[in-house]
Amino acid sequence: MITENLIQSFQAICGIENVEYSNAARLAYSYDATANFQALPDLVLAPRNRDEVAAIVKMCAEHHIPIVPRGSGTNLSAGTSPSSGGVVLLFKNMNQILELDQENLTVTVQPGVITKTLIDYVEGLDLFYPPDPSSLKISTIGGNISENSGGLRGLKYGVTKDYVLGLEAVLPNGDIIRTGGKLAKDVAGYDLTSLLVGSEGTLAVITEATLKLIPKPPFKETILAMFQTLEEAAEAVSAILAARIIPTTLEFMDQGTVQVIEDYKQIGLPTHCEAVLLIEQDGPLESVEKDMDKMYQICSEHGAIELRKAESDEEAEDLRSARREALSALAKLRPTTILEDATVPRSNIAPMVREIIRIAAKYNVTIRTFGHAGDGNLHPTCLTDLRDKEEMERVEQAFEEIFHASIELGGTITGEHGVGEMKAPYLEWKIGEAGIQVMKAIKQGIDPMNIMNPGKMFAKSTKERLVMSNV
Amino acid sequence: MITENLIQSFQAICGIENVEYSNAARLAYSYDATANFQALPDLVLAPRNRDEVAAIVKMCAEHHIPIVPRGSGTNLSAGTSPSSGGVVLLFKNMNQILELDQENLTVTVQPGVITKTLIDYVEGLDLFYPPDPSSLKISTIGGNISENSGGLRGLKYGVTKDYVLGLEAVLPNGDIIRTGGKLAKDVAGYDLTSLLVGSEGTLAVITEATLKLIPKPPFKETILAMFQTLEEAAEAVSAILAARIIPTTLEFMDQGTVQVIEDYKQIGLPTHCEAVLLIEQDGPLESVEKDMDKMYQICSEHGAIELRKAESDEEAEDLRSARREALSALAKLRPTTILEDATVPRSNIAPMVREIIRIAAKYNVTIRTFGHAGDGNLHPTCLTDLRDKEEMERVEQAFEEIFHASIELGGTITGEHGVGEMKAPYLEWKIGEAGIQVMKAIKQGIDPMNIMNPGKMFAKSTKERLVMSNV
Structure with a gap:
């Protein structure tokens, strides 16, 4: 399908060193973090700039070659498995923070920037980029945008889409669009920025993003609350929110998870209760203390059998990282x-x-x-x-x-x-047949040849809905 | 175009009393708040529920009749002028607050609810719906969603789209979709909620919305700062944000505007300076006081010649309403x-x-x-x-x-x-030809017969870009 001639054309576009097609390279990019999905791509390309991306897309369009844009492949829905072969696009050569605008509180980045690199960079300037997927040490901003990644701070601060102000992207025909801008308000046309965020590489290749930053909250406190029963923990969650407190983080771990984390990290987590909540609040000192006192009290009143307040940043980080490493710990079993x-x-x-x-x-x-x-x-x-x-x-x-x-x-x-390949057969359960039809109309209109990450989101067939009476 | 038969069919759908076609009725809905745009609709319909909306849309689709969904017609871009005739859809019979969910902090409403009715209702429960377009006493939530309305609190709290969690809408073929839900996180498919928000009635008729609420900030303070020059006012704005303060409101009025408001309301506004800033902060008492002190100081340092702090809620409301009524005051001239x-x-x-x-x-x-x-x-x-x-x-x-x-x-x-009919010829200036093509692909895919608010957003021809060197 991909001829020697085509390979040379791609090499001419982005340099010989950025075109890989050895078996080893193809194997390396044949899967992502999702178990049980694997397929070999034909080529792995690492363009160096937007114009190279556009040239690659045009070439792929001309030859009907599937394109799979890929960040670090940490997604868990088989969103970047090259299920139809074709080209895997990497952004390792497009990983620069292009501009930090202190006046407008925005940062403009290339898609290959590692999430944590961005977070650390802006925090060094007393600014804050809240979306914090657990994969943030490895994941890229481009991947976060394509998946609309969430994270532990989502309750209070929202998810990736809430921080994307503008995008530059290459359409399936090679055209370049720019959406949004350094603008808090912009209603010029359909919200194409939001459409591209979370579209899992099925509509366009993102080549640049302008992100919103907020002032870094000056203080943060962390507590761990242990409950005898799940219900008590859930009631505490409801009571906290009913008290009109929106904490930064309100994480839940069941007994099995805590046990495994404790075995793995040995940081003295309690393993004898049915549910543990990790609660954090950030903001001005007075509000944080007030909220934390109230949440401490609410947890006590709702049957918390033990409450542990992190007495130092280090201890808080231990508790947080315990939660963040839940997946790694469980994966050992x-x-x-x-x-x-x-x-x-x-x-x-x-x-x-x-x-x-x-x-x-x-x-x-x-x-x-x-x-x-x-x-x-x-x-x-x-x-x-x-x-x-x-x-x-x-x-x-x-x-x-x-x-x-x-x-x-x-x-x-x-x-x-995200939906990816894995959940595509279930998508209709959530959005209905009419929703699927609207999505198909959009996909067909923008990518009529279906070269952008084919096989993702849209299923060949939908799973039958279960019929049960016990839920 | 609309026969006696058809009128009877519409009457059968939504009741004789909800079908108007007298000259007076047609004239009343021939324009919105935008000057210089007027066209007569053929019929004015006021369905009572979603199923009636769907039946009307199906009937219109069958007979290629344009549909113009209309809130209170306060928009300023000729978004609801019935430029191609057809049916104007009113939501006066769909104006209920359906459910307030205290646990999930959501409210579910019909599109015809008046914005201020909703705001007052939730504030009575110590909750907060931040989007506050200046027209909020008259505008409807359905209109706000269709236009993605902003307001004075946008800087800190965002705009309408940031509060729409889920929608029910009737598609141009009469199918019903439900997007999103009472969910802080949902990445099941393209973000159709965001696509419909701000789509100005060109893609679907919104019949229900689930909105996000937040806890009501306990305190609020207001100051007015007067500056000799525009530059000083603008520098004060930059300095406030550079100090990592995000105030709720940071409104600007030029001398001419202040003069006119003062003539109209006589509340002792200063009329001798080039620029006035209305600054508000809300939140916990300590943070509000800290921020306000800092902003007061920043304004002084940046040459404010007078600073007035509202000493009572009443005085603050006077200052706010002065700004809110800028348009009414100017309109008298x-x-x-x-x-x-x-x-x-x-x-x-x-x-x-x-x-x-x-x-x-x-x-x-x-x-x-x-x-x-x-x-x-x-x-x-x-x-x-x-x-x-x-x-x-x-x-x-x-x-x-x-x-x-x-x-x-x-x-x-x-x-x-919004873009409406008025700014359609300029839209390409912002989003480019490729952006217009993407929008057209979406519109064509979802509304192939172009019955949904035709003539809006998409221009017959684009204005030539000006060529100037002086900007």
Whole structure:
């Protein structure tokens, strides 16, 4: 499909050193962080600037070659698996922070900038870029934008889309668009910025982004609250929000997760209670102290059996990083880890966690749950083994039932990981047939040849909705 | 075009009393708040629920009848002028607040709810819905969503789109979609919620919205700062933001505007200085006081010749309402008022205001400027007389040059009023030909018969870009 001639053309565009097609290179980019999805690309290209991206896209359009834009491949929905072969686009040569505008509080970056690099850079200037996916040490801003990544601070500060003010992108025909700008308000036409954010590389290749920054909150405090029962923890969450407090972070870990983290990190986490909440608040000192006192009290009143306040930045960082490394810790237990992100209105966290426990037992699979209690974004994580076909079948059935439960509870099939290839068959459960038709109309209009990340979001066939009475 | 038969069909759908076609009714809905745009609709319909909306849309689709969804018609871009005739859809029978969810901090409303009704309702429960367009006493939430309305609190709290969590809408084929939900995080498919927000009725009819609420800030303070020169005021704005303070409101009024408001309201506003800033901060008492002290000091250091702190809620309300009624006050001066919303990065406010003054002098037209300094959203307002053709030509040339200047300064042709019919010929200046093509692909895909608010956003022809060297 990709001829020697074409390879030479790509080499002429972005330099011989930025065109890879060895078996090793193709293998390296044949999968992302999602278990059980793998396909070989034909070529791996690393353009150096927007014009090279545009030239590559034009060439691909001319020859009907699929394009898979890829950040660091940390996504968990098989969003960057090259399922139709073609070209994987890397942004390692487009990883510069281009401009920090102190007057307008914006930063303009290339897509390949590592999330943590950006966060550290702006914090050094007393500014704040809130979206903090757990993969932030590895993930790129381009990937975050394509997936509309969330994170631990989403409850108070929102997600990636809330910080993207403008984009430059290459359309599937090679044209370049610029959306938005350094503007707090802009209603000139459809909101193409928001359309591209979270479109998982299916509509355009993002080549530059202007992001909104906010002042860095001066103080932050952290507490850990342990509860005998799930319900008590969930009630504490509701009570905190009912008290009109929006904490920065309100993270939930179930017993199984805490146990595994403690085994892995040994930082003295309690392993004897059914649920643990990690609570953080930031802002001006007085408000933080007031809120934390109130939340401390609320947790006590709702049956917290132990409350631990981080007495130093170091201790707080230990607690936070414990949560952040939940996935790594869990991944040590079995050969294969499947991390999901079923999300419900936060009032339904307790019923959802109970459902997950019930479903795991029903299918006899191991599922641990942690996640963002404040925004209802849970991460049921299955520890399994890909090589065991029979078990994998049960795992799939269990997740299908979990997605079903989250929809029934007013939720969604994915809160922050994206649809990708993995959840495409379930998308209609959330957005309905009419929603799928609208998405198809948009996709068809913008990418009529379907060269942009084909096979993602749009499923060949939709899974039948489960019919159950027990949810 | 609309036969007696069809009228009976519409009557059968939504009741005889909700179908109007007298000359008086048609005339009443032949224009909105935008000067110089008028066209008669054929019918005015007021459906009572979503299913009636869907039946009407299906009937219109079958007979290729244009549909113009209309809130209260307060928009300033000729977004609801029935330029192709057809049906005007009113939401006076769909004006209920359906549910307030205290646990998830959401409110679900029908499109016809008046903005202020909603704001007052939630504030009574100690909650807060921040978007506050100046028309909030009359405008509807449906209209706010269709236009993505801004307001005075946009700098700190964002605009309408930041508060829309989910929508129910009727597509041009009569299908119903539901987007989003009571979810802080949801990445299931393209962001259709954001696509519909600000789409000005060109893609679907919104029939229900779930909105995000936040806790009501407990305290608020207001000051008025007067500056001898525009530059000093603009420098004070920059210095405030550089000090990492994001005030709730940072409003700007030029001398001409203040003079007119004072003549109209007589609340003792200063009329001897070139620029006035209205500054407000809300939040916990300690932070508000700290921020206000700092801003007071910054204004002094940047040459404020007078600083007035509101000593009571009443006085603060006077200052705020003065700003809010700028338009009404200005409208008294001449028969016709044309209010624009050229928007620039906030670092370019002073150059932009200077440009507006220069352009007004060049074309010998009267323009007063006020607006949202904190987010660069200015409202140059022309006082003129529609009946004077020669003057109107100069007015049009002046605005053309103002749009040009705002684009050259990194801005946009519309910050919060929308494109409508009025600014459609200028849209390409902001989003480029490729942007227009993407919008057309979306419109064509979703509304292939172009029955949804035709003639809006998409221009028959684009204005030639001005070529100038003086900006």
